[in-house]
Amino acid sequence: MSMPRLLAEGILKSALTEPAPDLAELGVAFEAAARRRLGRSLSIRQVDAGSCNGCELEIHALSNAYYDLERFGLRFVASPRHADVLLVTGPVTLNMREALERTYAATPAPKWVVAAGACAIDGGLFAGSYACAGSVDKVLTVDIRIPGCPPTPTALLKGLLALMEGAKR
Amino acid sequence: MRWDQVTVDVRGWRQATESLIAGRRTLLGLWGEPNRVHMASRGEDEIAVVSLACPKGSFPSVGARHSPAIRLERAIADLYGLKAEGTLDGRLWLDHGRWTVRHPLGAAARSKGPAPYAFLAAEGESLHQIPVGPVHAGIIEPGHFRFTASGETVVRLEERLGYVHRGLEGLIAGAPLDRAARLAGRASGDSTVAYAVAFARAAEAALGVEAPSRAHWLRGLMAELERLANHLGDIGAICNDAAFALMHAHCAVLREQVLRAADVAFGHRLMMDCVTPGGVAVDLTPAGAEAVRDLVRTVRERFPLLIDLYDDTASLQDRTVGTGIVKAELAAWFGASGYVGRASSGGFDARKAFPYPPYDALEFEVPTRDEGDVNARVWIRIEETRQSLSLIDQILDGLPKGPPTAPLASGAGEGLALVEGFRGDVFIWLRLEPGKVTSAYLRDPSWFQWPLLEAAIEGNIVADFPLCNKSFNCSYAGVDL
Numbered sequence: 077m078s079m080p081r082l083l084a085e086g087i088l089k090s091a092l093t094e095p096a097p098d099l100a101e102l103g104v105a106f107e108a109a110a111r112r113r114l115g116r117s118l119s120i121r122q123v124d125a126g127s128c129n130g131c132e133l134e135i136h137a138l139s140n141a142y143y144d145l146e147r148f149g150l151r152f153v154a155s156p157r158h159a160d161v162l163l164v165t166g167p168v169t170l171n172m173r174e175a176l177e178r179t180y181a182a183t184p185a186p187k188w189v190v191a192a193g194a195c196a197i198d199g200g201l202f203a204g205s206y207a208c209a210g211s212v213d214k215v216l217t218v219d220i221r222i223p224g225c226p227p228t229p230t231a232l233l234k235g236l237l238a239l240m241e242g243a244k245r
Numbered sequence: 246m247r248w249d250q251v252t253v254d255v256r257g258w259r260q261a262t263e264s265l266i267a268g269r270r271t272l273l274g275l276w277g278e279p280n281r282v283h284m285a286s287r288g289e290d291e292i293a294v295v296s297l298a299c300p301k302g303s304f305p306s307v308g309a310r311h312s313p314a315i316r317l318e319r320a321i322a323d324l325y326g327l328k329a330e331g332t333l334d335g336r337l338w339l340d341h342g343r344w345t346v347r348h349p350l351g352a353a354a355r356s357k358g359p360a361p362y363a364f365l366a367a368e369g370e371s372l373h374q375i376p377v378g379p380v381h382a383g384i385i386e387p388g389h390f391r392f393t394a395s396g397e398t399v400v401r402l403e404e405r406l407g408y409v410h411r412g413l414e415g416l417i418a419g420a421p422l423d424r425a426a427r428l429a430g431r432a433s434g435d436s437t438v439a440y441a442v443a444f445a446r447a448a449e450a451a452l453g454v455e456a457p458s459r460a461h462w463l464r465g466l467m468a469e470l471e472r473l474a475n476h477l478g479d480i481g482a483i484c485n486d487a488a489f490a491l492m493h494a495h496c497a498v499l500r501e502q503v504l505r506a507a508d509v510a511f512g513h514r515l516m517m518d519c520v521t522p523g524g525v526a527v528d529l530t531p532a533g534a535e536a537v538r539d540l541v542r543t544v545r546e547r548f549p550l551l552i553d554l555y556d557d558t559a560s561l562q563d564r565t566v567g568t569g570i571v572k573a574e575l576a577a578w579f580g581a582s583g584y585v586g587r588a589s590s591g592g593f594d595a596r597k598a599f600p601y602p603p604y605d606a607l608e609f610e611v612p613t614r615d616e617g618d619v620n621a622r623v624w625i626r627i628e629e630t631r632q633s634l635s636l637i638d639q640i641l642d643g644l645p646k647g648p649p650t651a652p653l654a655s656g657a658g659e660g661l662a663l664v665e666g667f668r669g670d671v672f673i674w675l676r677l678e679p680g681k682v683t684s685a686y687l688r689d690p691s692w693f694q695w696p697l698l699e700a701a702i703e704g705n706i707v708a709d710f711p712l713c714n715k716s717f718n719c720s721y722a723g724v725d726l
């Protein structure tokens with residue numbers, strides 16, 4: 077029976093979860109007051125607007141035990157109606173443009189847009205295609221950009237935490 | 246791998262179609278170029294490409310009699326404006342009327358703008374429709390699913406894809422080889438290694454260059470790490486969709502460890518751009534090899550516990566056994582590869598059927614099952630995970646010394662490759678001119694798996710769809726391109 081063993085290990089062994097990434101290098105001042113405000117949470121709705129799915133794989137990784145996104149009060153939600161943040165990937169294909177705009181419209185204010193990955197930031201290798209708008213900021217106002225192809229989970233975490241700090245000031 | 250390319254007339258095209266219908270050959274791909282169409286198929290031990298000129302802008306439909314070709318023909322019509330005469334489905338597929346042009350890769354014309362999509366009708370008393378997507382509830386790729394249900398039971402599912410069409414083949418055409426290779430590596434991010442290997446092999450075939458043997462072996466190492474990462478992720482995600490989060494949490498930890506080992510060994514967690522035409526971009530250092538050995542040790546130790554957990558949990562089995570069945574005949578008709586085909590009695594694996602290095606020198610088995618349900622697709626992944634661990638051991642033990650790349654001659658020609666990704670066989674065909682790629686065709690295994698998902702869900706309850714869908718884990722980006 078492996079269930080009891082796995083559960084017991086979960087209690088007895090130390091957690092895999094790693095310390096929060098250092099945000100100083102992003103230029104985000106982390107005052108004690110800002111820390112306290114982390115009490116509130118941000119809900120994130122992810123929108124794939126033409127990604128190769130590489131970005132999504134790393135966004136998924138944020139939920140694994142190493143990064144454990146939820147400990148920071150960040151969580152993914154199923155509906156834009158419950159979201160504070162749209163986390164957008166991909167070069168915004170023209171076939172997804174309207175869906176992205178409608179998702180944004182369905183998100184209640186205040187709301188923030190994160191462009192994650194090279195494609196979302198400037199179209200990446202897909203810039204100039206007949207099938208792409210070319211970047212998220214061609215369609216929505218972008219609040220923060222997280223570079224990488226795909227961005228690593230650590231980069232994503234840093235970007236989201238930075239947004240959270242900024243968003244609450 | 247033996248392959249031939251012949252130009253045929255309409256009669257030859259029809260004969261090639263007949264051989265698919267009769268089941269003598271299996272369709273590998275169907276694609277266009279301006280004023281030309283090509284059909285690739287496989288027999289026992291060779292691949293053939295037949296090409297037909299289309300001076301009038303049309304060709305005899307293959308899909309009219311061989312359904313696996315239907316969506317491929319719709320894509321050809323959208324991209325090149327070449328019509329399949331006699332097709333039963335003339336609806337647009339990739340083109341949603343949102344691009345600035347129609348037939349972007351053929352004789353481009355002005356777009357007519359979006360029009361409503363005519364979903365297939367399902368009529369009857371008390372039937373209702375459930376539209377889902379393109380934006381889904383979870384963090385997954387966009388696509389639209391139209392369910393027709395009678396109460397809880399799905400009577401019909403129709404997929405509508407194309408939302409993540411980025412124009413990849415159009416961007417590759419005209420691009421220099423290195424840029425084209427990076428684009429190919431972004432066809433489907435979870436299979437970036439498989440695509441990069443297929444692209445490199447096709448380019449090498451076109452140029453008559455052989456990569457050094459160390460490069461072949463390192464490509465094999467990357468491909469098996471990719472398979473391992475995806476299978477571990479999938480096994481956990483399938484269980485999660487059956488509301489068994491414990492499995493998901495543990496599998497996600499193992500998957501993360503694979504990606505970290507890949508990062509140490511090759512400098513990128515998903516190993517993007519690590520395979521290049523001519524060889525590999527990153528050589529393996531002793532420290533990298535050690536990281537991979539550590540990983541194999543960890544997975545060997547942890548994975549059996551998880552398999553027991555899967556096997557012992559009756560509530561989980563209750564969801565996966567007998568759910569979403571794909572019949573063996575249907576899987577064979579579609580030439581479905583990967584875990585979808587192998588869970589339904591299909592034994593095709595490009596690594597065995599058309600052995601390319603390093604697999605021609607390695608020992609491994611291709612697991613198959615006959616039940617065709619979600620459970621069988623989980624078990625194929627479990628077995629393949631074990632095989633991948635053994636393959637990684639063999640590769641690290643036998644890794645040849647020597648340079649990791651060979652110089653590439655500049656030249657012209659056509660080349661193709663068939664490479665086994667975690668999802669099934671990836672097919673790539675290229676036409677090169679000195680210094681650039683002039684046309685490219687990338688065929689994801691999901692082309693022949695998506696339609697089976699429509700069949701698998703029939704008669705199941707709507708609530709089991711996420712579970713079925715995850716057990717297929719078809720690619721959207723790889724099909725939409």
Ligand code: SF4
Nearest residue numbers: 128130193194195225
């Ligand atoms: S940024 Fe890179 S990983 Fe992300 S969608 Fe674009 S190509 Fe894929």
